[in-house]
Amino acid sequence: MKSKWTLIISLILVICFMGSMLSGCVVQPQQTNSDDSRGDTIDDGTKTYVYSVNILGAEKEWLKDEKLKRWREQFKIEFNFLPVNWNDWGQKVRIWMSSGDIPDIVWIDFGTSMAQDYYSWVEAGLIRELKGTEKYQYVHEQLEKMKLDDILAVDGKKYLWPCTRDATIVDNISNRGFLYRRDWAEKLGLAKDDNTYTWDEMVEFARQCIEKDPGNAGKNKIAGMGCQSWAWPSSMGIEQMTGGITGANGYFLTANGYEWNARAPEYLEGIKIVKQLYDSGIIWVDQPLAKGDEAVSKFLAGELAILYDNVFPDQLAWFRKAMKENIPGFEYDDIQFMKVKSPNGRFVGIKNTEYWCISVFSAEMSDAKFDRLMKAWDWMLSPEGYYTRQIGIRGIDWEFEGDGVKYLWPYNSETQRYERPADYPLDLGRDAYLSIGVTEGFGFINPNYEGCKSGKDAYDYCIFLRDNGVLVETDYNIALFRAENKDKYGSFARDISDKVIQIIIDSKYEDVEKEWNAFLESKKAQVDLVIKELNDGLLGK
Amino acid sequence: MYQENAQTNDYREQFRIYKAEQRKKKIKKLFKDIKRGKYVYLLMIPGILYFIIFKYIPIYGLQIAFKKFSYQGSFTSGEWIGLKNFYDLWEAPEFWRAFKNTIVISFMRIALGFPVPIILAILINEISLTKYKRVIQTVLTFPHFLSWIVIGGIAFNLLANQGAVNNFLELIGLHRVNFLMNPASFRYILVYSGVWKEAGWSSIIYLAVITSIDPALYEAATVDGANRYQKMWHITWAGMKSMVLLMLIMNIGHVIEGNFLQVYFLYNPVVYSTGDIIDTYVYRLTFERGVDFSFTTAVGLFKGVINLVMLMTANTFASKYSGQRRGIL
Numbered sequence: 120m121k122s123k124w125t126l127i128i129s130l131i132l133v134i135c136f137m138g139s140m141l142s143g144c145v146v147q148p149q150q151t152n153s154d155d156s157r158g159d160t161i162d163d164g165t166k167t168y169v170y171s172v173n174i175l176g177a178e179k180e181w182l183k184d185e186k187l188k189r190w191r192e193q194f195k196i197e198f199n200f201l202p203v204n205w206n207d208w209g210q211k212v213r214i215w216m217s218s219g220d221i222p223d224i225v226w227i228d229f230g231t232s233m234a235q236d237y238y239s240w241v242e243a244g245l246i247r248e249l250k251g252t253e254k255y256q257y258v259h260e261q262l263e264k265m266k267l268d269d270i271l272a273v274d275g276k277k278y279l280w281p282c283t284r285d286a287t288i289v290d291n292i293s294n295r296g297f298l299y300r301r302d303w304a305e306k307l308g309l310a311k312d313d314n315t316y317t318w319d320e321m322v323e324f325a326r327q328c329i330e331k332d333p334g335n336a337g338k339n340k341i342a343g344m345g346c347q348s349w350a351w352p353s354s355m356g357i358e359q360m361t362g363g364i365t366g367a368n369g370y371f372l373t374a375n376g377y378e379w380n381a382r383a384p385e386y387l388e389g390i391k392i393v394k395q396l397y398d399s400g401i402i403w404v405d406q407p408l409a410k411g412d413e414a415v416s417k418f419l420a421g422e423l424a425i426l427y428d429n430v431f432p433d434q435l436a437w438f439r440k441a442m443k444e445n446i447p448g449f450e451y452d453d454i455q456f457m458k459v460k461s462p463n464g465r466f467v468g469i470k471n472t473e474y475w476c477i478s479v480f481s482a483e484m485s486d487a488k489f490d491r492l493m494k495a496w497d498w499m500l501s502p503e504g505y506y507t508r509q510i511g512i513r514g515i516d517w518e519f520e521g522d523g524v525k526y527l528w529p530y531n532s533e534t535q536r537y538e539r540p541a542d543y544p545l546d547l548g549r550d551a552y553l554s555i556g557v558t559e560g561f562g563f564i565n566p567n568y569e570g571c572k573s574g575k576d577a578y579d580y581c582i583f584l585r586d587n588g589v590l591v592e593t594d595y596n597i598a599l600f601r602a603e604n605k606d607k608y609g610s611f612a613r614d615i616s617d618k619v620i621q622i623i624i625d626s627k628y629e630d631v632e633k634e635w636n637a638f639l640e641s642k643k644a645q646v647d648l649v650i651k652e653l654n655d656g657l658l659g660k
Numbered sequence: 661m662y663q664e665n666a667q668t669n670d671y672r673e674q675f676r677i678y679k680a681e682q683r684k685k686k687i688k689k690l691f692k693d694i695k696r697g698k699y700v701y702l703l704m705i706p707g708i709l710y711f712i713i714f715k716y717i718p719i720y721g722l723q724i725a726f727k728k729f730s731y732q733g734s735f736t737s738g739e740w741i742g743l744k745n746f747y748d749l750w751e752a753p754e755f756w757r758a759f760k761n762t763i764v765i766s767f768m769r770i771a772l773g774f775p776v777p778i779i780l781a782i783l784i785n786e787i788s789l790t791k792y793k794r795v796i797q798t799v800l801t802f803p804h805f806l807s808w809i810v811i812g813g814i815a816f817n818l819l820a821n822q823g824a825v826n827n828f829l830e831l832i833g834l835h836r837v838n839f840l841m842n843p844a845s846f847r848y849i850l851v852y853s854g855v856w857k858e859a860g861w862s863s864i865i866y867l868a869v870i871t872s873i874d875p876a877l878y879e880a881a882t883v884d885g886a887n888r889y890q891k892m893w894h895i896t897w898a899g900m901k902s903m904v905l906l907m908l909i910m911n912i913g914h915v916i917e918g919n920f921l922q923v924y925f926l927y928n929p930v931v932y933s934t935g936d937i938i939d940t941y942v943y944r945l946t947f948e949r950g951v952d953f954s955f956t957t958a959v960g961l962f963k964g965v966i967n968l969v970m971l972m973t974a975n976t977f978a979s980k981y982s983g984q985r986r987g988i989l
Binding site: 125126129130132133136137140209210213216217236239240242243245339340342404405407408410413607613616617618620621624625 | 730827928
């Protein structure tokens with residue numbers, strides 16, 4: 120009897136161990152419909168297809184969005200989410216690709232440095248060609264509008280879907296910049312009506328915030344300047360010094376051919392500026408330890424005077440809302456974009472690429488499945504889809520009227536707006552649109568959209584940079600140039616960043632130039648190989 | 661001459677038969693053992709499978725260390741490039757820095773951290789109040805279950821410039837110290853954060869050994885007039901000495917393992933000179949620069965070979981110490 124039980128327990132344990140172990144080895148199913156074998160059959164409009172799509176965070180809230188629910192039901196599609204975050208996004212994409220365990224829709228934070236990977240995936244037949252898109256009117260128009268898919272076409276075939284940037288950004292000018300506590304500036308008598316400051320004025324503001332603690336945060340709690348970890352240390356003076364001189368590709372064109380950004384004299388000057396700011400305590404002393412958005416937390420807690428971030432409209436709205444809820448007396452206008460002249464006297468803006476991400480599709484996806492997805496996307500890109508995602512459900516929230524739309528919400532004569540009912544479900548679905556890249560115009564036509572005011576501020580900031588600033592642009596020729604050493608070394612961005620951080624923290628100011636030059640010398644042989652490839656390939660030298 | 665040869669052949673034949681019988685006996689004994697411990701062998705199957713699937717089959721993929729990596733097809737599809745990755749490795753100063761740091765940090769862990777769980781185990785064993793003893797054990801073991809991400813956050817809040825420790829230092833009139841950005845102190849932070857996390861957990865094995873010591877020995881020592889410290893030295897320490905040595909040798913055998921997660925969540929570029937280990941170096945190469953799986957596999961293979969050498973050396977020492985023909989392997 121005892122032996123029998125021992126056998127049963129042993130068997131259960133063995134089965135459990137093996138089951139859990141082997142389940143980890145199983146290839147993730149691309150879809151979970153039992154009635155559908157990879158969707159190879161002709162679409163008869165009755166089956167529901169499940170798509171695996173990676174998404175930032177483990178967001179599932181948008182499944183509750185009524186608008187999207189109707190969209191999913193209309194096209195009989197469902198989604199499985201594979202969560203990614205900013206830190207592991209690229210890593211996961213590369214692992215999926217190298218293991219062959221590829222989601223149906225792979226949404227990629229595509230920097231030009233990933234072009235080499237992209238070409239490898241195409242060559243390896245891992246991603247699906249975007250063929251036959253002409254039959255979907257709005258999909259076709261969208262692709263025609265974008266350039267990246269043409270530039271990265273392989274043998275004339277397109278393989279990627281560029282996700283457009285939010286159109287609140289003027290001419291693709293980035294919302295990257297300094298946000299500051301305007302209420303503190305007012306308290307200190309340093310506020311400027313138009314929010315424009317010279318570099319020295321900005322530093323003085325930060326210094327006085329640290330010394331006088333206008334936010335009453337407590338002794339030693341206020342820091343002057345901080346930034347998202349991805350922007351450290353370049354955003355604290357280097358980017359502003361080199362803006363419009365070195366470009367955004369790691370290499371720039373001079374009269375003598377291509378040159379490495381790090382060798383520009385302005386780069387060294389920029390390092391010295393950051394070093395001075397750090398040594399004098401203006402930059403948050405723990406900034407080099409931040410591995411994510413610690414500086415943002417500090418800003419939201421009322422302990423940071425100036426924050427550098429990529430502040431898109433939604434984010435600005437969220438910052439303001441969070442700070443209003445948590446900081447007594449805080450008003451919506453108390454944080455503003457600070458328009459700062461660089462130490463060499465220019466307003467510097469970053470001109471983004473036309474896309475901010477790309478979507479690629481697994482080569483395993485059947486034609487029928489792809490067709491259904493394109494039909495769903497086509498509807499989302501149509502005028503009806505546009506108004507649906509901006510306003511709500513047709514017939515409940517809005518209706519076509521002439522060339523435009525009329526709101527079906529009650530009119531409030533006090534605010535002179537059509538106002539969405541208070542119990543209306545929130546806009547949970549934004550993330551759903553990102554992999555399609557249809558966030559265009561978000562926040563402008565919907566009068567109740569909470570990002571409206573912040574959207575306007577972000578828009579004005581971009582207009583200002585367009586009209587007054589030098590814009591740093593991506594040169595696709597350099598960024599996507601392929602050659603052995605360029606592919607291998609890229610622009611040495613990580614090496615540069617590591618060295619600059621080490622110099623800022625660990626060196627004496629008088630040794631900065633010597634140490635930087637020693638670093639440049641140590642990289643010379645490799646850099647010269649890349650530069651030779653660029654000169655040979657792009658200039659024919 | 662012919663007779664001598666015939667005799668030799670006869671001996672050989674007898675020897676062959678003897679060996680065959682021995683082999684048969686061994687196999688019979690093996691089957692008998694398996695039959696007797698059938699449940700234990702049954703429970704071993706998942707473990708064996710684990711090693712086959714996750715440890716042995718992936719060895720096949722090591723060939724990409726000698727190839728130009730391609731996403732296309734299997735490991736076999738890339739172009740052979742011989743030892744090029746290893747030459748590159750040899751010439752990469754960053755690798756040698758990481759190699760040195762890995763070794764130094766591991767030996768520091770052994771020198772400064774290895775004795776802690778032993779001392780803890782002896783001290784816990786000396787506590788006579790059972791409830792208090794359990795509470796202490798629970799408190800000391802708890803950090804083992806925290807992930808390094810959490811501990812990284814704790815370290816940031818404690819040791820950063822505006823962290824609790826520095827606030828306290830300032831409160832008592834001392835200067836703030838840049839702990840996490842100081843190359844000189846970073847290795848100690850690694851060692852002692854590791855000690856804090858694992859000492860309680862590691863002491864369990866020593867406590868188990870202490871528990872197995874015959875209580876009659878303590879009673880006899882008491883009768884003989886031995887005091888507490890004499891009993892600790894002559895009985896407790898003597899009883900656990902062989903386990904301590906075994907654990908020490910095993911630790912030396914893993915000296916090239918640098919604890920990636922711990923370093924990754926605590927380090928920053930300022931402390932690369934003393935804190936960057938092989939694993940973090942490989943991670944940066946693989947996921948934060950241009951992707952070159954072949955090169956990083958070459959680094960991994962190199963590390964594996966060093967590990968093997970260290971383990972074999974440790975095994976030799978173990979066999980010498982134990983006086984047996986075989987060591988711990």
